[in-house]
Amino acid sequence: MQTLDKDEAVEQATFDQRISDEQKIEPTDWMPDDYRKNLIRQMSQHAHSEVIGMQPEGNWITRAPTLRRKAVLLSKVQDEAGHGLYLYSATESLGITRSQMIDALQSGKAKYASIFNYPTLTWADIGAIGWLVDGAAIVNQITLQRTSYGPYARAMVRICKEESFHQRQGYEIMTVLAHGTQVQKQMAQDAMNRNWWPSLMMFGPHDSESAHSSRSMGWKIKRMSNDDLRQKFIDQTVPQIEALGLDMPDPLIKWNEERGHYDSGEINWEEFYQVINGAGPCNYQRIKHHKAAHSEGEWVREAVRSYRQKQQDKKTENAA
Numbered sequence: 001m002q003t004l005d006k007d008e009a010v011e012q013a014t015f016d017q018r019i020s021d022e023q024k025i026e027p028t029d030w031m032p033d034d035y036r037k038n039l040i041r042q043m044s045q046h047a048h049s050e051v052i053g054m055q056p057e058g059n060w061i062t063r064a065p066t067l068r069r070k071a072v073l074l075s076k077v078q079d080e081a082g083h084g085l086y087l088y089s090a091t092e093s094l095g096i097t098r099s100q101m102i103d104a105l106q107s108g109k110a111k112y113a114s115i116f117n118y119p120t121l122t123w124a125d126i127g128a129i130g131w132l133v134d135g136a137a138i139v140n141q142i143t144l145q146r147t148s149y150g151p152y153a154r155a156m157v158r159i160c161k162e163e164s165f166h167q168r169q170g171y172e173i174m175t176v177l178a179h180g181t182q183v184q185k186q187m188a189q190d191a192m193n194r195n196w197w198p199s200l201m202m203f204g205p206h207d208s209e210s211a212h213s214s215r216s217m218g219w220k221i222k223r224m225s226n227d228d229l230r231q232k233f234i235d236q237t238v239p240q241i242e243a244l245g246l247d248m249p250d251p252l253i254k255w256n257e258e259r260g261h262y263d264s265g266e267i268n269w270e271e272f273y274q275v276i277n278g279a280g281p282c283n284y285q286r287i288k289h290h291k292a293a294h295s296e297g298e299w300v301r302e303a304v305r306s307y308r309q310k311q312q313d314k315k316t317e318n319a320a
């Protein structure tokens with residue numbers, strides 16, 4: 001255990017009190033190193049997921065079936081870019097730079113949600129992603145509005161509003177397909193079947209296997225456990241599958257009167273760890289594309305640096 005000097009012990013006690021009083025921790029407040037590190041990991045991982053998540057959907061912008069669908073998808077993908085930028089800025093308030101975070105992503109040191117390493121094979125995937133993936137994200141993010149770090153909690157309030165639009169547009173695509181021709185209905189069923197398990201994986205390993213969970217709960221960074229969040233998502237989604245008239249993606253889904261929840265089958269954890277560790281169908285492609293886009297944007301960063309330098313030179317000149 002870390003030994004603290006007297007000043008630090010006072011700071012630690014103040015911090016603990018604030019956490020227990022449900023007060024937010026702000027960037028200039030003292031915080032334990034591990035709290036800071038844990039937040040940087042979780043928030044940057046969240047930011048990376050928003051940004052990498054633009055790729056599977058961006059894949060369908062030029063092939064959206066109508067002008068309306070295209071406009072909606074475009075603005076949804078732009079929202080995700082905004083979420084990424086918002087979260088990178090919030091993470092920078094903890095003393096890490098954006099380029100350090102990008103380096104960690106591109107070198108494979110930092111993770112992002114493994115669902116984005118699966119391909120979007122048909123237009124129905126756009127429906128299934130909005131409905132299931134953004135739906136799962138909302139369940140998690142709603143609880144994060146009460147996370148203990150102020151900038152993260154505030155970012156979540158706005159992000160959740162936009163996520164609920166994302167979820168609805170996805171569900172609307174699914175509704176149209178599920179009530180369309182036999183082929184369209186089949187397409188909706190197939191996209192749901194493929195995206196169902198990766199969506200459940202978004203909540204992370206079982207609580208008993210989760211390395212960071214219990215500490216994060218103690219610090220009130222996380223407000224609900226992985227398994228409870230996953231159950232909440234299943235409970236709210238099963239009636240939606242029924243309303244769509246689709247077959248269940250998991251034959252073991254069944255209402256459990258005693259528990260007051262739906263039972264369901266076990267996730268393939270081997271697949272989860274494989275994809276997280278880089279062996280998913282699209283991991284290589286996603287990072288390769290990110291690197292290419294990042295290096296194409298170098299001229300923008302160059303222009304910003306040179307503008308800053310000019311401003312600085314002017315200031316020095318005026319002061320002389």
Ligand SMILES: [Fe+2]
Binds near residue numbers: 080083159163
């Ligand atoms: Fe988002």
Ligand SMILES: [Fe+2]
Binds near residue numbers: 080162163
């Ligand atoms: Fe979203």
